[in-house]
């Protein structure tokens with residue numbers, strides 16, 4: 049019942065990439081670094097709801 053796990057996975061733009069739509073770029077952000085899942089969908093650090101609203105990210109250290 050064990051299947052080999054792929055060690056190298058090609059970047060999937062739809063699963064773990066930032067889904068923020070940028071009109072300036074004419075497409076999705078597509079950033080895959082630091083992407084976290086938000087209510088609105090996967091967002092990179094510069095596209096989080098807080099960042100878009102111009103507010104600092106609410107993180108607890």
Ligand SMILES: [Zn+2]
Nearest residue numbers: 066077092095
């Ligand atoms: Zn982004």
